[in-house]
Amino acid sequence: MDEDIRDKVDIRHDDIVGLNFIRDTGRHMFRKHCRQGLRSRIMEVLDAGDVRKEAEGEWVDGIRVFPRARPTWMLRIFTRRFASPADVLEEARMYSLVEACLGQGHIAASSEFIVDYIRDGRREMLLCGLQAFVEGEILDPWGFVYPGHLAELCRRMPAASDGDADVRVRRARKSAESLLGRLRDMVTTAGYIPDLSGIGNLILTPSGNIRLVDINNITKVAVDDVVPTDDKGYPVCDKSIEVMAILERELAGRPFDRNDPLYRLFLDPARMARVKEIEEKFYRDRQKQM
Structure with a gap:
């Protein structure tokens, strides 16, 4: 039996691309973010080419450097189990409320989406978010x-x-x-x-x-x-x-x-x-x- 992604702590790239709602094009790599919340699993979404440069290095003015790959997005997978579509929609509505009240200038913009999470032949509602990476x-x-x-x-x-x-x-x-x-x-x-x-x-x-x-x-x-x-x-x-x-x-x-x-x-x-x-x-x- 596959471990539920919401319960898994040590999440790797292969765990994410193995999810039924993720299409692996090879363009992106997923890496566990250094800070994890109590309510979501947070993964960095990285350009695959940047990850290669990080591992293999590149020559800059005759010096081989290993630049850290910078995320383009943050993928959030919420751990909460929802009893009904109304519950998950209410949860997503709260994020829209924060965006409306605080404005784009004071939050990391995020697009929430609801997917069918298929595991062991069963379908469950899963709430995810694709959030802009904020540097600082x-x-x-x-x-x-x-x-x-x-x-x-x-x-x-x-x-x-x-x-x-x-x-x-x-x-x-x-x-x-x-x-x-x-x-x-x-x-x-x-x-x-x-x-x-x-x-x-x-x-x-x-x-x-x-x-x-x-x-x-x-x-x-x-x-x-x-x-x-x-x-x-x-x-x-x-x-x-x-x-x-x-x-x-x-x-x-x-x-x-x-x-x-x-x-x-x-x-x-x-x-x-x-x-x-x-x-x-x-x-x-x-x-x-x-």
Whole structure:
């Protein structure tokens, strides 16, 4: 019996091209991405010629170099089992909601598609996404531990025609203001918020734009005293709003208003203490499962 691709951890190129809905033309190679989500298997889609250059090298000015193959797309295979077509369509609709609220400038554009996954003679609905690859540095919201962190991120990226590090710092601050405005509109009008809290979910591009690349976990914002958790038991709503406050302070360069109704509720010290307990339990439970 073939192992279900949604359960498989060590996924290789042959596993992907062996799927019934993938046509292997030889033009592309699939490689497991270094970061994997809790809800999807993520594979880099690489040009086969670039992979050959990476392995065999090429001569540049008399020196043999081995350039790392750069993904053109990211293939996401969702691990969730769907009970009905309505369930899978609702899941896909949430990604459209994020795109509509945040705009193309703040997300990694993705095309979701539903396929018949055939395994051992059985057909199941499988949700996948083909997502644009976003180049840049991970913007870890929990990593702002000193004033020059943003400038260092911008200097770390290779110089480009988009300007020097100082220009990119200014663009990043402006991008943060734009993202925060769109996030607040999404919370107040649509009543949802994406997962901003995971390390690797936000990327700072070489041009200084901030983009959300993990759009798999969109949660309802409940304005009450109950701390909500996602299907994995993580308090993603509260932690994402905490990230909004961090982005206000560290990137937009302004202290967040504790009298703001959103922050007054979610950043209340007693509530944050409860959130911390839930978060610690989440990590303890995950550790037991590993």
